[in-house]
Amino acid sequence: MSDKRQKRIRLCFLLLAVSVLLLGALNLVTGSTSIGAGELWRALFSGERDSSAGRILWNIRLPRLLASAVLGGALAVSGFLLQTFFANPIAGPFVLGISSGAKLTVALAMIACLGRGVVMNSWGMIGAAFLGALLVMGFVLLAAGRTRGMARLIVCGVMIGYICSAVTDFAVTFADDSNIVNLHYWSMGSFAGVSWDALGTASLAVFLSLAFCVLLIKPMTAWQLGEGYAKSMGVDLRRFRVAIIGLSSLLSACVTAFAGPISFVGIAVPQLMKLLFKTAKPAVMLPACFLGGAGFCLGCDLLARTLFAPTELAIGSVTAIFGAPVVIWMLLHRDREARL
Amino acid sequence: MSELLYTDKLSVGYGEKTVVRDIALAAKPGQVLCLIGPNGAGKSTLLKTLMGALSPTGGAVYLDGRELRAYHERELARVSSAVLTTRPEPELMTAAEVVAVGRYPYTGRLGIPTEEDRRIVRETMVKVGVSQLADADFSLLSDGQRQRVLLARALCQQPRLLILDEPTSFLDIHHKLDFLQLIRELVGGGGLAVIMSMHELELAQRFADTLLCIRDGRVDRVGSPEEVFSGSYIEQLYDIENGSYDALAGTAEAPRVEGKLRVFVIGGGGSGIPLYRKLRRLGIPFAAGVLPENDLDLPTARALAAVVITDRANETVSAEKVNEALKVLKTCEHVVCTTGFGSVNLENRRLLDCAKAHNMLVSADEFK
Numbered sequence: 001m002s003d004k005r006q007k008r009i010r011l012c013f014l015l016l017a018v019s020v021l022l023l024g025a026l027n028l029v030t031g032s033t034s035i036g037a038g039e040l041w042r043a044l045f046s047g048e049r050d051s052s053a054g055r056i057l058w059n060i061r062l063p064r065l066l067a068s069a070v071l072g073g074a075l076a077v078s079g080f081l082l083q084t085f086f087a088n089p090i091a092g093p094f095v096l097g098i099s100s101g102a103k104l105t106v107a108l109a110m111i112a113c114l115g116r117g118v119v120m121n122s123w124g125m126i127g128a129a130f131l132g133a134l135l136v137m138g139f140v141l142l143a144a145g146r147t148r149g150m151a152r153l154i155v156c157g158v159m160i161g162y163i164c165s166a167v168t169d170f171a172v173t174f175a176d177d178s179n180i181v182n183l184h185y186w187s188m189g190s191f192a193g194v195s196w197d198a199l200g201t202a203s204l205a206v207f208l209s210l211a212f213c214v215l216l217i218k219p220m221t222a223w224q225l226g227e228g229y230a231k232s233m234g235v236d237l238r239r240f241r242v243a244i245i246g247l248s249s250l251l252s253a254c255v256t257a258f259a260g261p262i263s264f265v266g267i268a269v270p271q272l273m274k275l276l277f278k279t280a281k282p283a284v285m286l287p288a289c290f291l292g293g294a295g296f297c298l299g300c301d302l303l304a305r306t307l308f309a310p311t312e313l314a315i316g317s318v319t320a321i322f323g324a325p326v327v328i329w330m331l332l333h334r335d336r337e338a339r340l
Numbered sequence: 341m342s343e344l345l346y347t348d349k350l351s352v353g354y355g356e357k358t359v360v361r362d363i364a365l366a367a368k369p370g371q372v373l374c375l376i377g378p379n380g381a382g383k384s385t386l387l388k389t390l391m392g393a394l395s396p397t398g399g400a401v402y403l404d405g406r407e408l409r410a411y412h413e414r415e416l417a418r419v420s421s422a423v424l425t426t427r428p429e430p431e432l433m434t435a436a437e438v439v440a441v442g443r444y445p446y447t448g449r450l451g452i453p454t455e456e457d458r459r460i461v462r463e464t465m466v467k468v469g470v471s472q473l474a475d476a477d478f479s480l481l482s483d484g485q486r487q488r489v490l491l492a493r494a495l496c497q498q499p500r501l502l503i504l505d506e507p508t509s510f511l512d513i514h515h516k517l518d519f520l521q522l523i524r525e526l527v528g529g530g531g532l533a534v535i536m537s538m539h540e541l542e543l544a545q546r547f548a549d550t551l552l553c554i555r556d557g558r559v560d561r562v563g564s565p566e567e568v569f570s571g572s573y574i575e576q577l578y579d580i581e582n583g584s585y586d587a588l589a590g591t592a593e594a595p596r597v598e599g600k601l602r603v604f605v606i607g608g609g610g611s612g613i614p615l616y617r618k619l620r621r622l623g624i625p626f627a628a629g630v631l632p633e634n635d636l637d638l639p640t641a642r643a644l645a646a647v648v649i650t651d652r653a654n655e656t657v658s659a660e661k662v663n664e665a666l667k668v669l670k671t672c673e674h675v676v677c678t679t680g681f682g683s684v685n686l687e688n689r690r691l692l693d694c695a696k697a698h699n700m701l702v703s704a705d706e707f708k
Contacts, residue, residue, distance in 0.1 A: 218450060232391055232393065234445050
């Protein structure tokens with residue numbers, strides 16, 4: 001790789017890191033209750049949680065912004081894995097119906113637990129979401145096996161997503177009244193309700209998954225030349241498939257379990273990162289997508305909270321407003337790749 | 341010279357279905373083995389089996405004395421590499437990055453290239469003549485450039501066996517020749533064995549050491565180009581009924597037009613060939629003569645003319661044959677003369693004189 005490209009990549013990483021930090025800081029200082037920066041600073045570094053500033057900081061803003069960053073990053077990485085696996089620039093956990101599948105199983109599990117008066121723990125949530133994600137992924141893979149057309153793959157995914165959403169709506173509608181508020185809130189998508197406990201679990205799952213993703217960098221590079229070439233170079237295709245499907249499902253399951261379905265981050269962020277870095281090398285894209293997803297969700301959550309404060313927007317609406325145009329732009333500008 | 345790869349009663353196919361059975365082939369270092377045969381004969385299936393992507397449906401493949409299935413994937417990728425018919429469309433990858441992927445079987449778990457890996461990538465790109473494309477976007481390259489980059493990628497695996505599945509199919513004639521010449525140079529080093537499939541018979545004839553003909557689910561013939569391209573074997577191999585293939589000249593012709601003769605062509609020395617083909621295209625039945633048996637015009641005239649009057653090779657055209665030709669000429673409507681006259685074909689001049697006398701002579705451009 002030439003020095004110019006190396007330099008560009010380093011510069012982009014710097015830019016991304018600074019943006020994430022900046023957006024994080026903005027998320028920290030803005031909110032429905034205005035607190036002075038000095039007061040926040042003291043609360044942050046003294047670790048003092050009893051004052052009103054401390055409570056808002058430690059119980060509300062900090063877990064929320066960390067959740068946006070970690071889960072946003074996970075979603076973008078999941079999208080990158082799916083795009084690489086399907087060699088399709090508009091694949092992503094949401095369009096392929098994986099998020100909706102996870103949402104369905106989590107909703108069913110929550111209703112079942114709440115009905116018995118049990119509160120589901122974080123790992124249970126992730127497990128339920130992972131199961132749903134894998135079920136939908138199975139359907140999508142069956143569909144992908146039957147058709148080589150990438151457009152059909154996406155249509156299949158979107159349809160499965162609708163079915164899952166519809167069933168989720170039924171389930172929510174017929175759940176006990178007391179459960180509805182909680183469920184309804186979650187099924188709209190939000191980073192608000194993530195507790196420190198949930199955040200810890202989610203982060204553990206996400207960072208473990210990312211560690212395994214690092215091991216996929218090498219086979220993904222070979223896979224980018226196509227299945228035949230990957231096989232001829234000695235990639236263990238079966239293991240690779242299981243790993244990439246499992247990890248992308250797990251990453252998007254983590255997000256859905258704690259923040260509900262969040263659309264378009266998985267498609268748009270990897271695309272934006274490819275544009276920014278001018279490469280699709282997995283070794284660059286993996287960290288880039290994580291940072292990019294974190295920044296994107298921090299920015300979107302900031303807007304969701306502040307745009308019509310005190311009314312909060314659903315995070316999914318904001319990510320769609322910024323993410324969907326990226327997808328449309330891409331479809332219009334990538335005609336030369338006749339694969340779509 | 342010992343074989344690098346050989347097969348023993350090999351049958352290839354998909355699942356339960358065998359496509360080609362009982363294959364015995366051998367690839368030697370320093371040689372090009374070329375598979376030819378009709379579409380769907382099983383050339384690609386055989387190549388996939390030889391590269392280990394498909395399991396044999398029977399028999400076995402031996403590479404360097406060991407059965408192919410005993411190889412670990414990584415180990416195999418260090419001995420054999422391939423250029424496939426699939427057209428990779430990697431997103432935003434430079435040519436150098438595509439070539440570097442070939443180091444896969446050598447790099448560690450994270451795929452980080454060492455200085456040695458980088459050097460091999462650089463040197464291979466120079467060897468294949470694509471070093472100036474290093475930073476170019478692979479998906480924007482021309483077909484000829486892509487194929488060379490993919491070849492460089494395959495060579496980066498430092499293989500002893502290189503398998504190429506129709507490597508020249510997408511290329512224009514200039515790049516076909518360039519590519520095959522490059523393969524010959526690589527093989528010339530003596531260490532590399534090449535197995536490839538091709539549809540361009542005339543090129544297979546010129547660039548392969550051994551040809552393996554696959555037809556009707558079996559190996560129909562194996563031999564040197566001289567052995568395979570003899571007589572009408574190629575027409576038989578490809579079941580050519582609609583036209584003809586001249587194995588020596590490597591040219592294919594459409595079937596001749598029969599019917600009442602309309603044109604007589606006085607040709608010779610290759611001068612008549614364009615007109616024969618034009619008349620065939622226009623569907624006009626014609627006669628040609630008098631041509632010595634070793635005349636350059638003759639293969640094409642034989643393939644396309646309804647009637648050809650010939651005379652012995654290396655001799656001057658005889659009066660007797662010209663008289664025979666005159667009879668044919670008089671049944672035609674027009675006569676075209678594409679040749680000049682010298683000592684060998686002087687007698688043919690009488691044909692021209694007769695045509696002039698009967699006002700039958702026209703120029704080749706008259707036919708449209």
